[in-house]
Amino acid sequence: MGEGSGSGVLRLLNGQRIVDALFSAHPTRMSRAGIARATGLSKPTVSALIADMESAGLVRISDESPSSGSIGRPAALYELVPTARHSVVADIGATKILVGVADLFGNLVAERELTTGPDARAALESVTAAASEMLRGIDGGCHAMCVGVPGIYRPDRDRVEQALNLPGFDSLAPGAYLSERFDARIHVENDVNLAALGELTRMGDEPADGDFAAISVGTGIGLGVVVGGDLYRGGTGSAGELGSLLLSPPEPGEAPVTLEDVASAPSIRKRFGRAIEDGHRSGLDASADVPDIFAAAATGDAAAAAVLDEVAAAMALAVSHLCLIADPTRVVFGGGVGANPVFVDAVRDHLSRLVAAPPELAASTLGRQAALVGAVSMSLRFIHESLVPEILGDQQ
Template identity: 35%
Template sequence: MLVERRTFAKADPSMVRAINQRSVIDAIQHHGVLSRSQVSRVVGLSKPTVSQVFTDLVSAGLIREAGSTQGNQGPKAVLYEVNNEAAWVVGIDVGRRWVRAALADLSGTIVARHDERVRLRSNQTLLDQIGAITRTVMREKGVGWGQVNQVTVGSPGVVDPARGLVMLAANLPGWERQGIVEEIRAQFETNVDIENDVNLAALGELWKGYGRQCDNFAYLSVGTGVGLGLVIDGRLHRGARGLAGEIGYLPIALDGAAESGPPWRGWFASPAVADAIARLGTARGVERPMTLRAVFSLARKGDPLAREVVETEARLLARAVSTVAAVVDPEVVVLGGGVGHNGDLLMHPIETALRSLTPLSIQVVNSMLGTDAVLHGAVGSAVSAAWDRLLAEPPAVSAPSPGTAAPSA
């Protein structure tokens, strides 16, 4: 199950063996079951090479017999299938409102899942919740830590493992403090990767969404925060320091809306939207601050002031989309996140604003995966890391930012 295409350093025998093993695994996963001779024809390897690969994979428990060919002419050939239960992986999505966890086999098939409201009474409460929800999905399938090869955690912010920090994660109180990376890893008794949630959403879209149709796209997530995942030539683009896609810091705002506060507040905190929401709340007699989610609910009921707020938000998003399109020229911009999933209200005003902002032809679509994009990306990334480890595959030339694993399968 390839999620990203990769290039490798100059081959050595161990790397050639790993590549051959992966080729055989991919062929059998794609076709369901194959004999040795069929694999030889499909992957273009010699029969002696395939025979050795099969011996290694059977010995490792990664493939197993699955019957034999039918027919009366000639000897029957043994068929093989991938043993997708040779190991298990866990994908976790840690958001501002929800924690989601899924247990999956080596094909990425989710066999157990659990969603919970985030508990933010303290930083330790959230850490404990992440560990507990993982054990819940493992217990449902009867899987122990010795069978779990990889856990991948999707989190707001950018991971700096050298300092043990998750930076730019203000939406999760206490998540940016020293040592949080090791404290997250301490919740699990296996290999752990921590990745930016929007990057994982983009990988989820690459695996199961619009990425199946195009190799170049941007995933724009709008919720409690805003972020962008970039897939270029079938690969996730992280940038030099893992900060690619942090478009919340683009210095753009609507006409007549001056930036206020520190420069790092960015355009999403623009007073154009905040003031419009405040006016709507005052007009509707709402004492506490109104959320964008509540605004969308009112807009869907036809409230004219709420629709005005939605159109203001759409114009801001259109500015971000047109800026990204002018720089990276994606085939499509996928709109996701808690706010972004309101495509029935946002899409038309975004498209209208784009026509007035840019001569470029930009296709904007709603995510196929909805709120599950991050979770699917975490599962896909975990499966990739697990297969890399099981096949002892050497690292790719284009390495990710330090401390993060490059999802590739």
């Protein structure tokens, strides 16, 4: 059977090869001859499929001028239309929500920051209102939607569990809620998992030689693990609940001490206040916030240095366990606590005493945007999967 542009499945496969070539070349434009060389398809097949994609609004002739000095009529250069598809992305945090609209290439064309509100339903209502407002000025509407939530998402039951910092998810089905309001493919995901995808997107091809982990340390502590370029969620979707890791077996009659009890932002503030009460000298007030505590520790403040050492030792112990189980080549720290370079340096120092070949440790450069970048990446995967069947399938 030939490679003709109108033969069902083969037509879709050939169309996908062309779209993949245009995505790979972006932002460089391609001529039909260049597309034929990149895909191995014949020029007539490329011409026929490009014409169909152009009429559907997926591909256009670029305004880019062809190189001078050519003989005869210059070749038309083609590119994908960024506005052909849009996705809505959101990261719901304990206190803030980020909502954005991304184009076909993942560029955010609109973005809002909102206050989370008292509970999960209020948060989803805010996401819906903001997304609907942003989409009013965008042709074509929303084709995919990815929302990060601060808990474990169970897709089989459409429920979010252990969202300790945002009540109300126990009586809410977020996937169904969003599906009723948006005609799009909906995906709900743990926010730290999305942050890990965001870090992967920022790294590009760098992590190809191994797997990596992203640890978010802020109001709570979470872990996202990427194996072979994909998220590892575990058998029940609970992988990554690092904050619940026991630091030592509890004594009889004593409450267990978890990593979150020591290294989360609220715990750090409490420990600093107790350090001052116990007589450690400090130039800070007992109610100082974490960035000030870490900055003071770097200058030798006794109370701040003692707390930083305790917190870093606990995190290094947790990372050493991660190394024994998953052996990541890189661990990226994010969140209000984790992305602080003073914290990362202290963890690195402790980890070097626990692990013979420790992974590279780095502070996230994405900041608050990490989960949103990951949500864009996830949405683009869905759009890329459906793009050619939607465009060319409708024309058969």
